[in-house]
Amino acid sequence: NAGVTQTPKFRILKIGQSMTLQCTQDMNHNYMYWYRQDPGMGLKLIYYSVGAGITDKGEVPNGYNVSRSTTEDFPLRLELAAPSQTSVYFCASSYSWLAGGANTGELFFGEGSRLTVL
Amino acid sequence: SQELEQSPQSLIVQEGKNLTINCTSSKTLYGLYWYKQKYGEGLIFLMMLQKGGEEKSHEKITAKLDEKKQQSSLHITASQPSHAGIYLCGALTGTASKLTFGTGTRLQVTL
Known part of the structure; x- marks a missing residue:
């Protein structure tokens, strides 16, 4: 059981380049999220999805796009990379919210993708 | 202003001492999660609180959610x-679909 897998772990981009951060989970979770964490800061929600075909903006969506064609995958696309997008990106998934019992709505996080834009 | 404020922002304590970290919301909390992150690594789930007055413990870590469910x-x-x-x-x-995070508290424990 791999959990949440993110690739790549590290990437350096030049200003204006584009790239996709991949995220896959094998827990059949409906909810998936992308967060970014700037140095010394907490997490900011970029986009989230409550199921295949459904996505919604978080706190800081500008400069990013997402898609959710399958339950397992939730890629994050950076178009025209800027130095302000230098950050560590975390993908997370959860089964459901406030389900009670064993389903606590806990987010399971990937190990992060460290992106530098120069 | 931040929807979720944590205090202190950083903390240095001597080994063996007790400490408390606070998390205050400007809105009613329907669920409150505590995570730990080791430097440069991913996040580790500690515990989740839902009910006002709820208290949970894991090893030497205890978390409480106040009765008004805002801290x-x-x-x-x-x-x-x-x-x-x-x-x-x-x-x-x-919205019961997304989790927003505080700014984090950086803890150092000295020998």
């Missing part, structure tokens, strides 16, 4: 070097 505290008893890291609170404050 949570995380208390570490007899701190150890292994407790060092960044503690993040995450909250469900409205």
Whole structure:
């Protein structure tokens, strides 16, 4: 059981380049999220999805796009990379919210993708 | 202003001392999560609180959610070097589909 897998772990981009951060989970979770964490800061929600075909903006969506064609995958696309997008990106998934019992709505996080834009 | 405020932002304690981290929301909390992050690594789930007045413990870490459900505290008893890291609170404050996080508290434990 791999959990949440993110690739790549590290990437350096030049200003204006584009790239996709991949995220896959094998827990059949409906909810998936992308967060970014700037140095010394907490997490900011970029986009989230409550199921295949459904996505919604978080706190800081500008400069990013997402898609959710399958339950397992939730890629994050950076178009025209800027130095302000230098950050560590975390993908997370959860089964459901406030389900009670064993389903606590806990987010399971990937190990992060460290992106530098120069 | 931040929807979720954590205090203090950073903390240095001597090994063996107790400490408390606070998380205050500007909105009613429908769920409050505590995570720990080791430097440069991913997030580790500690515990989740839902009911006003609820208290949970895991080893030497205790978290409480106040009755008005707008503040949570995380208390570490007899701190150890292994407790060092960044503690993040995450909250469900409205839409039950997304979790927003506080700014984090950086804890260092000295020998």
